[in-house]
Every structure is written in C-alpha cells, then in structure tokens.
Amino acid sequence: MSKKTSNSESSPIDEGATQDSKVTPVAEGKEISLKEYNKTAPLSFNVKNYKLLLIGLAINIFGFILMIGGGAEDPNEFNADELFSHTRITIAPMLIVAGYVVILFSIMKKPKEK
Numbered sequence: 001m002s003k004k005t006s007n008s009e010s011s012p013i014d015e016g017a018t019q020d021s022k023v024t025p026v027a028e029g030k031e032i033s034l035k036e037y038n039k040t041a042p043l044s045f046n047v048k049n050y051k052l053l054l055i056g057l058a059i060n061i062f063g064f065i066l067m068i069g070g071g072a073e074d075p076n077e078f079n080a081d082e083l084f085s086h087t088r089i090t091i092a093p094m095l096i097v098a099g100y101v102v103i104l105f106s107i108m109k110k111p112k113e114k
Contacts, residue, residue: 044110044111045111046111048109049106049111052103052105052106055102055106056099056100056102056103057103059096059098059102060096060099060100060103061099062095063092063094063095063096063098063099064092064096066087066088066091066092066095067088067092067093067096069082070083070084070085070088071083
C-alpha cells in the first residue's frame, strides 16, 4: 500500500522542463512560459555591477604595477631607497586592498528593482 505523492507545483529547475513548459511565478500567480520567465527574471549582475567590477580590477592592477621594480641591475649593489620606497610599501598595498573591496562590493550589490 504505497501511496505515490506528487508535487503539483512546477519549478523552472525541474528535471525534464522544456523551454515551452509552464511555470507559475510566486508574486503574480499567473502561468507563463519558461522562455518568458527567463526574459523577465532579474539578473544578479547588471551594467552598474560590471562597471564597479572593472573599476575594482583596474585599481588592483594599478596597485600591482606600483609594486613592480626595485631590483638593482648589479647584484652587488643594494639601493634601499628604491626597494623600500613609500609607494611600494604603503600606497600599493592600500590600492590592492581597496580594489578587492570594490570587487567584493560589486559582486554583493543587488540590482535595484523597478
């Protein structure tokens, strides 16, 4: 006496769902096709998120570029002022951390709903 239960609600992630399958959005309560739902579903990234991501990457790359160098061409020569400059030791790491903060913010920021 096994009783087979089935879930009457369908989800866009159901196995066997096709592009023409009908889904019921929770907020609206009316049935629409999966293709229409995919067109109107909010994306996690919008143009502003991508711009912030690229700005964060640019800040990061600039920080790493500022860290480059400081080596002497002659191995017997040591130039402490060039190697331990304020830019390489202080400013560049701050820029790299700031770039990662901007990148994290761009990933976590939700798009505004209209």
